Each structure stands twice: as C-alpha cells, then as structure tokens.
Amino acid sequence: MAKKYAMIHDNNLCIGCQACSIACRAENKIPNEVYRIQVWIQGPNQHADGSLNYDFHRQSCVHCENPPCVKVCPTKASYINQDGIVLIDKKKCVGCLYCVEACPYKARYVDPVTQAPDKCTFCYESRLSRGEQPACVTVCPTDALIFGDLNNPSDKISQVISRKITYQQKEHLGTRPKMFIVPNTQGGKIR
Amino acid sequence: MNQLWGSMDQYHQIAWHWEIAVYLFLAGLSAGAAISAVVVKKISHHSESNGLVKAGAVIAPIAIAAGLLLLIFDLTRPLNFWRLLVHYNFTSVMSVGVLALFIYFPLTLLLFAATFHEKFSSGMFACFKPIAGLAKSLGKVIDALVLLFGVIIGAYTGFLLSAMNSHSLLNTPVLPILFLASGLSSGICANIIVGMVWFHQDLNINEVASLDHTDKIIIYIELLLLFALFVGMFYQGQEAAATAAQALTHSAWAGVFWIGAVGVGLLLPLVLNFAFSSSFKSSPSKFIMFNATLVILGVLSLRFYILYAGQMFS
Numbered sequence A: 001m002a003k004k005y006a007m008i009h010d011n012n013l014c015i016g017c018q019a020c021s022i023a024c025r026a027e028n029k030i031p032n033e034v035y036r037i038q039v040w041i042q043g044p045n046q047h048a049d050g051s052l053n054y055d056f057h058r059q060s061c062v063h064c065e066n067p068p069c070v071k072v073c074p075t076k077a078s079y080i081n082q083d084g085i086v087l088i089d090k091k092k093c094v095g096c097l098y099c100v101e102a103c104p105y106k107a108r109y110v111d112p113v114t115q116a117p118d119k120c121t122f123c124y125e126s127r128l129s130r131g132e133q134p135a136c137v138t139v140c141p142t143d144a145l146i147f148g149d150l151n152n153p154s155d156k157i158s159q160v161i162s163r164k165i166t167y168q169q170k171e172h173l174g175t176r177p178k179m180f181i182v183p184n185t186q187g188g189k190i191r
Numbered sequence B: 001m002n003q004l005w006g007s008m009d010q011y012h013q014i015a016w017h018w019e020i021a022v023y024l025f026l027a028g029l030s031a032g033a034a035i036s037a038v039v040v041k042k043i044s045h046h047s048e049s050n051g052l053v054k055a056g057a058v059i060a061p062i063a064i065a066a067g068l069l070l071l072i073f074d075l076t077r078p079l080n081f082w083r084l085l086v087h088y089n090f091t092s093v094m095s096v097g098v099l100a101l102f103i104y105f106p107l108t109l110l111l112f113a114a115t116f117h118e119k120f121s122s123g124m125f126a127c128f129k130p131i132a133g134l135a136k137s138l139g140k141v142i143d144a145l146v147l148l149f150g151v152i153i154g155a156y157t158g159f160l161l162s163a164m165n166s167h168s169l170l171n172t173p174v175l176p177i178l179f180l181a182s183g184l185s186s187g188i189c190a191n192i193i194v195g196m197v198w199f200h201q202d203l204n205i206n207e208v209a210s211l212d213h214t215d216k217i218i219i220y221i222e223l224l225l226l227f228a229l230f231v232g233m234f235y236q237g238q239e240a241a242a243t244a245a246q247a248l249t250h251s252a253w254a255g256v257f258w259i260g261a262v263g264v265g266l267l268l269p270l271v272l273n274f275a276f277s278s279s280f281k282s283s284p285s286k287f288i289m290f291n292a293t294l295v296i297l298g299v300l301s302l303r304f305y306i307l308y309a310g311q312m313f314s
C-alpha cells in the first residue's frame, strides 16, 4: 500500500537550535548560500498574564497533498510521488521557475549548481530509501520532529496526530500540507 | 541582518524579471495588433491594402517572436527548452500557453503572407509564393483563427500570473481581462504608429481617428478594471487588503504604477484628447502618434508593475 509520509513540528518542544538545518545541509550537501530548512524564532510574545514566549516557524516545503508547484509545472518535472512526497525531476526541468513563484510557502530556491529549483524532499533519495528517518528528525535534541506514514495506524505519527491538536499552515489555500504543527503554548521552555 | 538561522536572501528574491515583463507586454501587443488588424480588415473598404492592416500583419509576428526569444533566454536551463514542446501538463497555464503559441505564431505568419502576398510573386522570396497564395485563398479562415487565438494569447498572459494563489495581487480574475484590454490598446496604438510611419500612403485618416477613438473607450474600461482589482482586494480579507495597500504605496513600483501606468498611459492621453480636440484637426497625425506612444509606454509600465509588485508583495 502506498505510504502517506508526513511530519509533525511540535512548537512546544522546539527550542530553535537549528540542529535540523545543519543536519540537512550536511546530509543533502546544500550549497552555502541556500537553505532547505530554517527555523525562524519569532517573538517574544506576551501573554495576557504577562509571561513571555517564543514561536518557532519551520520554514521548509510542507509537502502539500494538493501542491500548487506541481499544478503549474509545464513539463511535469515537479511531481508528487506514490508516497506523497513532492519531488523535482531535474532532467525534465526547463528552469521557468513557475513553481518557485507559485509555492505559497516560499519553500523553493534555485540551486546555484544545477540552476534547477530544489527544496526539502524529506531526504527521500538518500536516507528514506535506506529505511532511515530524515536527517532533521534524527538530530532534533528535543524530539520536536516526528516523521512517519499516516496510512499506518500504528505509526507514531498517526498516534500523536490523533491525540494532539495540530494545524497546517495556510490551510485556507486548499493545499493540504502534510506538515502538522502543534501550536505553541510554552515554546522554548523545557518542562 | 545576521540571524541565528542564517541568510534570508533566498526568501526575498523574485523569480521573474524584466524579460518576463517585456514578454508579457510583447505578447499582449502582438495579440492586440493582430486582433485590431483583422477587425479593421472586416469593416474597412480597402481590406488588406489598408495601412492599418499591413501594420498589424507586420507587428504581430515580429512582436511575438521577439517575446518568445526573451522567454527562452530567461529560463535558468535554456538548453532544456525543447522539453516544453514534448512534455505537457494541462493544469499548467504555461504549458497550455505553449500549445496556444504553437498555433498562434504560425497564424500571424500566415496573416503576414496573406496581407503581403504580392510581394512574394517574384524576387528573393518567390519560394514562399505557394504559401502566400494559399494564405490568401484561406484568408477568411485565417482571419477568424487569428481573432480567436489573439484573444486566447492576450488573456493567457494574465492567466499565467493569476493562476498563482501565492500572491494576492496576481491571484485575481480581473487580471486576464485587464491584460487582454491593455494588450488590445497597445496593439491598436502600435498599428497606428507603424501604419503612419511605414504605410501612410495606404491610410485613411478617418479610420485612424476612429481606431484612436476605440482606444479611448478601452482606456476607460482599463481604468474601471484597475479600480475593480484594488477594490476587490480590499474586500478579500485582511491579507489581500494589506497587499493592495502596500502595492499602491510602497517602493518604486507604486511610482511606476501611478506615474507610468495610470498617469502617462491612461489619464494623460484622455486629458490631452479632451484639451486639444480643437487644434487636433490641424495636425492630426502627429497628435495621434504622440498619444499612441504614451499609451504604449503606459501598458509597458503596467506589465512591469504587476509582475514586480505582484511577486514582491504576497
């Protein structure tokens, strides 16, 4: 059965340390000036009771189930595979950058080496094919990232998603991201 | 600024630059020139020996060819460009546009061949004589197809941008109609200018004046469409309203919009027409040509503004 790979980013556990970003760069040999992921630290926000906290925004491809980048690509170089991961077939890419502009999440950059767009692939070609978890997930010191197959009810991600309240970014656009965010109540504090 | 998480340059870059703005302009102008040439041919007495028709038949293929070259060279992987012709994706406006251009470009060449068929009867280009003869005999069919595909090309340049829901200035149903209208306007003006410069002996000044008058009506429609675009955004919720406010007031692009697209391109031609309509009779051709130049500059500014401001402000 086809998989439905997804990820959870738990804002209560994230501390904005960028370990995920560094691991991604090392694993996927990302050129210096571009990023597949960053974690943006926003705030501090003040609560009604006067206490402060930070928000952590994972800036990366959210692997839309209904991806605008795939819809607009004229050559089908951008595609969604049987496991729900959005990938780029560089051989077919003409570099029109329609996908870069059409992505509402600003997830794509132009690779300075290949001149084709690139982005997070959930480490599909590398670690996933070897049966390993994506690099960012393995290195996260607080286990704020959970990765797995939503079609498998016994997978950890299915269980956490059933239990915790999550949201997806820009849901109103109908892109149906497979990146689920646990909203922040106390982000940055270790409890 | 140097954040803990690294450089944010890639999030502020825009993907489509001046080449695309000029392409959008040229494609609209080509379609507008072709459409207005065919319409003039239908309603005027001298049909294809008419200078305005000849102007349109020259402009349409040249403008679209120049635009397509720009488009190809703006690809980051231009050597792969042929793949656009082999792989198709029918949910992609770009891909559908490639198909439409595949039909439109040869059609403009046929329009040219039919209009200038006498030129092919002898000399250097005599080898094209059979094609020109065929184009001439199929004139009516070609005209109808040019009209249809002219509208498709003119509108597609708008759909290309409006298909992206990542940018609220672009993601509006007004855009294709605005682009079609302004493309038509620029095409009419290009026909007037080229007609007056190159084909003045085949021109009927009354026809030029009535085409110029049609253009003024289109300008009023464009003003209404721009008004509808921004008022529409204002009521589309906070995000779109904020984008509209930014796009109308921030950065140099707001200046390009107000001064270039609206001031020079739409209001000035209307005001000049109104103010000088009495002295207009003394040297009508210079006056109309000056006005036409203003309109074309305005349409070019509008393409630049929509493309850049559209990408900058999400």
Ligand code: SF4
Binding pocket: A060, A061, A062, A063, A064, A067, A068, A069, A070, A086, A102, A103, A104, A105, A106, A107, A108, A119, A175
């Ligand atoms: S986040 Fe952007 S790049 Fe990723 S699937 Fe969605 S539209 Fe495509």
Ligand code: SF4
Binding pocket: A072, A073, A074, A075, A076, A077, A078, A088, A092, A093, A094, A095, A096, A097, A098, A099, A100, A116, A117
């Ligand atoms: S840049 Fe490449 S992957 Fe992106 S839309 Fe164009 S052809 Fe497709």
